[in-house]
Amino acid sequence: MIEVRNVTKRYGKFLANDNLSFTVNPGEISILAGPNGAGKSTIIKSIAGLLRFEGEILINGKRNKSVEAKKTLGYIPEFPALYDMLTIWEHMEFIGRAYSLSDWKERAEGLFDRFELADKKKKLGNELSKGMQQKVSICCGLLPNPQVLLFDEPLVGLDPHAIKELKALLVEIKRQGAAILLSTHMLDSVSEFWDSTNIMMNGKFAARRTREEVAGSGEDLEKLFFEITESVKEKENKVGV
Numbered sequence: 069m070i071e072v073r074n075v076t077k078r079y080g081k082f083l084a085n086d087n088l089s090f091t092v093n094p095g096e097i098s099i100l101a102g103p104n105g106a107g108k109s110t111i112i113k114s115i116a117g118l119l120r121f122e123g124e125i126l127i128n129g130k131r132n133k134s135v136e137a138k139k140t141l142g143y144i145p146e147f148p149a150l151y152d153m154l155t156i157w158e159h160m161e162f163i164g165r166a167y168s169l170s171d172w173k174e175r176a177e178g179l180f181d182r183f184e185l186a187d188k189k190k191k192l193g194n195e196l197s198k199g200m201q202q203k204v205s206i207c208c209g210l211l212p213n214p215q216v217l218l219f220d221e222p223l224v225g226l227d228p229h230a231i232k233e234l235k236a237l238l239v240e241i242k243r244q245g246a247a248i249l250l251s252t253h254m255l256d257s258v259s260e261f262w263d264s265t266n267i268m269m270n271g272k273f274a275a276r277r278t279r280e281e282v283a284g285s286g287e288d289l290e291k292l293f294f295e296i297t298e299s300v301k302e303k304e305n306k307v308g309v
């Protein structure tokens with residue numbers, strides 16, 4: 069479970085996240101949508117424990133920067149950052165040992181098969197294409213089977229097979245009870261499995277919908293995105309922001 073309470077993040081004087089509060093429950097896939105620069109990566113990085121912020125973030129009831137929280141948290145960043153001197157199989161071994169996983173080899177083999185990386189085990193990260201690096205980054209995040217998962221734009225750059233596998237994996241992980249927060253611009257790609265969506269604008273939430281609300285009103289996520297973002301922009305133009 070992710071609990072974000074009154075989180076504000078400034079870069080210098082610039083307000084990137086403005087008093088955000090929200091929860092992602094076990095078994096929920098929550099989407100963060102919003103235009104470029106809205107503040108999606110910033111809140112994800114804050115939850116991952118990579119930024120200083122005002123407010124409080126709890127992971128399964130523990131402060132997000134505590135070791136207990138970090139043990140249950142998986143973070144797949146927007147841009148893959150692999151270790152230059154490790155092969156991609158050594159990345160799996162490193163994480164397996166760091167998390168003291170007894171079954172890391174079987175899990176890593178399974179993930180590599182699903183993401184078509186099995187014949188690349190001996191390659192170094194910088195010998196791989198951007199999409200392949202993204203797949204390794206996803207495998208790194210998923211290997212410890214975390215109860216809380218943060219995905220920053222995970223679908224960008226993946227080929228159709230990898231997108232299909234990742235979507236299937238997300239649903240499997242959700243069914244196992246994980247809380248998943250995923251930022252994306254590809255709203256049609258998440259339409260089958262999202263549970264809640266927050267639309268961000270200028271560091272704030274401009275709208276929040278659950279799947280039930282959207283189904284009941286006949287709204288569609290993409291249409292809603294344009295309605296919300298265009299109306300906020302219109303208001304800003306009127307007041308000359």
Ligand SMILES: Nc1ncnc2c1ncn2[C@@H]1O[C@H](COP(=O)(O)OP(=O)(O)OP(=O)(O)O)[C@@H](O)[C@H]1O
Pocket residue numbers: 079082084102103104105106107108109110111
């Ligand atoms: N390290 C930083 N220093 C200063 N400003 C930053 C920094 N990182 C992000 N920002 C600013 O904070 C705002 C929010 O950025 P963020 O990366 O969170 O947006 P985003 O919604 O993830 O955008 P995108 O959809 O383009 O990935 C932007 O205006 C960005 O320029």
